[in-house]
Amino acid sequence: MSDTAPRPTLEAVAARAGVSRATASRVVNGGDGVREPLVARVRKAVDELGYVPNQAARSLVTRRHDAVAVVIAEPETRVFADPFFALQLRGISKELTAHDNQLVLLLIEGRDDHARVGRYLAGGHVDGALVFSLHLDDPLPGLIQHAGVPTVFGGRPGWSDGKGGPVYVDCDNRDGARTAVRHLVGLGRSRVAHITGPLDQTSAADRLDGFRDVMTDVDPRLIVESDFTPAGGEQAMRELLDRRPDLDAVFAANDLSAAGALRVLRERGRRVPEDVAVIGFDDVGPVAEQTDPPLTTVRQDIEEMGRLMARLLLGRLDHRGGGETAGNLVSTENLRIVGTGENSEGAPSGVVLPTTLVRRASA
Amino acid sequence: MSDTAPRPTLEAVAARAGVSRATASRVVNGGDGVREPLVARVRKAVDELGYVPNQAARSLVTRRHDAVAVVIAEPETRVFADPFFALQLRGISKELTAHDNQLVLLLIEGRDDHARVGRYLAGGHVDGALVFSLHLDDPLPGLIQHAGVPTVFGGRPGWSDGKGGPVYVDCDNRDGARTAVRHLVGLGRSRVAHITGPLDQTSAADRLDGFRDVMTDVDPRLIVESDFTPAGGEQAMRELLDRRPDLDAVFAANDLSAAGALRVLRERGRRVPEDVAVIGFDDVGPVAEQTDPPLTTVRQDIEEMGRLMARLLLGRLDHRGGGETAGNLVSTENLRIVGTGENSEGAPSGVVLPTTLVRRASA
DNA sequence: GCACGGGGAGAGAGCGCTCTGGCATCAGGA
């Protein structure tokens, strides 16, 4: 059982088909420049022997791996409480498998993991990397740049690489926040509070900016920095109610913290949305639909963002295949392309997807 | 940027250290049989050049990949709504990285994906596989067995491979269910209902068995088959209330469906736990803690199960390293080992972890 | 009819590594 029959080699296929190894290789890799009868013979031999190319041998010479690393930095345990990453992973996986690429998952839990991941990427095991949830002080971008691995970031990074900017995919956080807050204002609410995410992440900072765009001259006591978790949302909500018992709306920076806020509101006897209207951000199904009342929230197409990241990365890897640009990589309808053409391949440095407000019962 | 300096080879390291490639290789791989001064010189050269072994070249000759596939079969969209898999992934990732193994994630979404995964596993890209959430009719086990890849299953598979049984890790579903139901009975409830999971999965079937162990002669109308989702839980709860409006307790086969049931109960004006006591299963934090009221549930250490799966698999891969058995692979305290010694390596065919009841407010 | 060109196939070199012999070198016993 542990010793299965040795796998057939290309040599064996060639012998069976009565051709040279080179011809067999050509057929296996697409069959250009080989005449039909030989192609058929080789194909037949491949099927009969159950030949599968040895990826290690192939990589050794081509220096390609057809594998992409997905790096998720997870300083806290947050990642896995939030379906957000799971959805992105799904989008990524779909796109990668559609292009015969493998997904190597690298989870960063502790400080030394950064070094490990850096070493892995530098080791040239993968052709590229998709990197998530960076904080501003994260050492990872430096390691990646040093490793020289083509990378696409999930969420706008808060720094520049001096070459036209890192390539990333994000949703329009600021505009989404504006839409949410405008909706609250349109409901006649004037004392709108904001529970932020960790402000060292651009998504949280951008949402705060959007909030401020609409709520100019807001009472600073109506803004509490939190951490995207339900528990953090609870705590922030308590603080807000203590500071400004008269608040009549809350915009939480994500659904998870909105769920925490809802619980505290109920606990304190505030009716939602009658007394306090609540809006979240993300629209991650299991959370937003299951709260009481169901959460009005800003929707971003998370899975699509994952898919887009993968597509963008694969496009960059294909530069040998000749100049793909954003235009044919991604359907440009409905999305904004930022900083086009600065970097060497003429690819966009950022792709920003629109958001939509999903009305449920909480606002 | 796309063309970085060529990575240093072992040859370069050897040259710099003034030794042969073979000696350099020995040092890189542990350094046995090389005298100290040479070891130091090689190490120094490695550091100075920033040498990282080329995994492809290494795999080509060793036939090892130091990579493990994690296969998640996800016929519905369920996987990603449920933090369950995320937690297992985390445990697996920790254990794998601790042993310098990579995690290749294979998601199965549609029917043809089975073939793709089967081909990948047969292609010898990974040393082993961890496989999840199999349904009884799943073609995957057959493909895996055919591919001859060492595999550990998450959750007891519902079939046998005729060699002492497939190796798996599971929690004691049946006993957990018994504990839950006994707790409800101990609370004075006599009309206990059960919302099952999909009964083609052993976890759901085992929990039902445990329910029946305690509720002998139960009214069949008190049992509704569901699907582990919140929406399914809602529907099941409605059906139960219609059939038996007098029910006074519900044991849901997982937390997600319990959350759905709670919502319906509230909607129908039943107080929890006063009118109806509710218990879930899994104790996945974000769900169980965030329901209203917080959910009493059966806890299984999901992350530890993941870790155990990885450890078990790595142990099986290490048979060349000389007969590891369950005893030193896993701490045997608190866990049950099933069907020991039937298969060739004397490894356990199943490892079953205990569950504990976590009391919160719902029962 | 002969030179020439182009396309299709094969031979062979290597990708970077591990690992098996085999050859020194040195210690210890006769």
Add this chain to the structure above:
DNA sequence: TCCTGATGCCAGAGCGCTCTCTCCCCGTGC
């Protein structure tokens, strides 16, 4: 002193594949 047996290192083969280079064969043009 010579032989034996470790011990430590090197030389070289080869893992399975791709890809260039070369050769051959056939069709074409003058």
